[in-house]
Amino acid sequence: GDSVTQMEGPVTLSEEAFLTINCTYTATGYPSLFWYVQYPGEGLQLLLKATKADDKGSNKGFEATYRKETTSFHLEKGSVQVSDSAVYFCALRSGSNYQLIWGAGTKLIIKP
């Protein structure tokens, strides 16, 4: 079945560092890919998405490129801030399947 694998956390970085959170997937066909963010005590927010190969999703300085050849959708940001501290979830939605398939989440901690 479809699945999503994320790098384990926590990931701890200093402010202004470069961020990469790896996400790879297994799916039949051509899924849509998503990154969600969950700030402490809050619900999940859609951060960005890509619906076809080579698409780049971007939002709030974050970006991720849908790479079909490597089945990856890595999240990147050039210069992180303390306010980016949160848990980040990679997810996919495939074909007519209404369910999102979730990764386990990666906790990001940014130190000043």
Add this chain to the structure above:
Amino acid sequence: GAGVSQSPRYKVAKRGQDVALRCDPISGHVSLFWYQQALGQGPEFLTYFQNEAQLDKSGLPSDRFFAERPEGSVSTLKIQRTQQEDSAVYLCASSLSTGQGNGYTFGSGTRLTVV
């Protein structure tokens, strides 16, 4: 409304008590989902509605859990005879349609603590 609204935000229940959690999705959103999220974990699917029809309830952990969406808008998740293992954040999400490019919009969740 502009977003998905859930109430109450926090609920403390004594073991054995029944609880009802409300979700008000974005107007016009056909799809509605309930998830359970334990501390430090990802969301776990509970049930799915398309309009008023409950198309999938395979994630409901026991027959103490019941969900409804009678008019295809507001949904209620009911938990009967709550137990300590029911303590979690219950998230509601809605989506405009079942098209795979549509992400979900989540509410802020209801944090249920069973004591």
